[in-house]
Amino acid sequence: MTIVVTTPTGHVGSRVVRLLVQAGVRPRVLVRDPARLDAELRGRVDARRGDLTDPGFVREATAGARTVFWVDPTPHTAEDPIGTSRRTAAPLADAARSGDVARIVFLSSVGAEKRHGVGHIDGLARIEELFDATGADVLHLRCGYFFTNLLLSLDELRQGVLTTAADPQQPMPWVDPRDIGEVVAARLLCERWQGRVVQAVHGPEDLTFTQVAGILAEALGRRVSLRTVTDDDVRATLRSAGLPPKAVEAIVGMLAGSRDLVPEQPRDMTTTTPTPLSAWAHTRLRPLLAT
Numbered sequence: 001m002t003i004v005v006t007t008p009t010g011h012v013g014s015r016v017v018r019l020l021v022q023a024g025v026r027p028r029v030l031v032r033d034p035a036r037l038d039a040e041l042r043g044r045v046d047a048r049r050g051d052l053t054d055p056g057f058v059r060e061a062t063a064g065a066r067t068v069f070w071v072d073p074t075p076h077t078a079e080d081p082i083g084t085s086r087r088t089a090a091p092l093a094d095a096a097r098s099g100d101v102a103r104i105v106f107l108s109s110v111g112a113e114k115r116h117g118v119g120h121i122d123g124l125a126r127i128e129e130l131f132d133a134t135g136a137d138v139l140h141l142r143c144g145y146f147f148t149n150l151l152l153s154l155d156e157l158r159q160g161v162l163t164t165a166a167d168p169q170q171p172m173p174w175v176d177p178r179d180i181g182e183v184v185a186a187r188l189l190c191e192r193w194q195g196r197v198v199q200a201v202h203g204p205e206d207l208t209f210t211q212v213a214g215i216l217a218e219a220l221g222r223r224v225s226l227r228t229v230t231d232d233d234v235r236a237t238l239r240s241a242g243l244p245p246k247a248v249e250a251i252v253g254m255l256a257g258s259r260d261l262v263p264e265q266p267r268d269m270t271t272t273t274p275t276p277l278s279a280w281a282h283t284r285l286r287p288l289l290a291t
């Protein structure tokens with residue numbers, strides 16, 4: 001049984017690889033630069049060097065794999081994020097259709113259930129549809145908002161500010177990617193699920209941005225004021241940073257389309273993961289802000 005892991009150096013993928021190795025598996029990892037893997041893991045994985053946007057590489061590197069963990073690597077800054085997400089996943093769908101891959105675990109997002117109107121998350125919906133049409137066993141993990149998104153706000157957090165275009169009073173699921181990795185690893189190792197499965201990964205609790213600012217202030221031991229901006233403010237900032245028009249709209253679309261979002265799957269014990277934002281902020285964020 002070969003398990004293939006994409007993005008093994010990412011927040012989710014790195015946790016998945018470590019757990020698979022601890023479970024006695026030697027995963028095949030698809031990596032752009034093997035030197036970026038944890039040194040202690042390098043001898044314990046079958047590393048295939050290549051880029052996920054190279055269809056030939058994806059077909060060759062997934063050949064004969066029973067199970068694949070697919071993470072869409074498309075950056076939000078891509079020229080055409082939604083089309084690129086779909087095109088990048090197409091070779092894996094081909095491999096599944098031809099029987100070369102039997103099971104896919106896909107890192108999707110809450111909001112993908114809307115199918116349209118959620119910006120770049122529409123790209124994840126297109127990937128779900130591609131994989132669904134293959135006849136393979138497919139699991140879509142619809143994850144909440146990653147704690148690690150806050151790493152993009154380090155500079156402003158140093159100034160005591162957290163900026164959002166979200167409704168500051170709207171709760172949404174916030175999740176530690178490391179906990180997502182645990183769900184992924186368990187699903188990759190379990191042979192019992194079949195067909196098309198959708199599972200949300202909601203983290204420990206739904207939080208508003210107002211609550212998040214309070215939790216961060218407490219965990220970081222510093223003032224954190226919430227600054228709300230409009231979609232047009234976000235547009236203007238992204239345009240002035242030189243992002244292409246479709247990339248700008250894919251980001252603004254995610255914000256706008258998520259504003260009224262109620263995740264399709266209600267929170268229950270199968271969707272709830274343990275790590276609270278306060279603990280993550282204390283152990284991961286606080287040291288970064290101290291430098």
Ligand SMILES: NC(=O)c1ccc[n+]([C@@H]2O[C@H](COP(=O)([O-])OP(=O)(O)OC[C@H]3O[C@@H](n4cnc5c(N)ncnc54)[C@H](OP(=O)(O)O)[C@@H]3O)[C@@H](O)[C@H]2O)c1
Binds near residue numbers: 050073074107144149
């Ligand atoms: N952020 C959220 O709130 C959220 C919510 C739901 C779902 N998601 C999904 O989560 C995924 C991101 O997961 P993450 O946070 O674990 O990733 P991450 O930490 O941002 O890391 C990105 C990974 O992608 C790899 N990568 C980028 N471009 C690549 C390419 N062209 N070929 C091969 N590898 C490439 C990087 O490898 P290198 O080491 O080579 O750079 C790295 O391993 C996205 O697909 C996103 O849609 C995110």
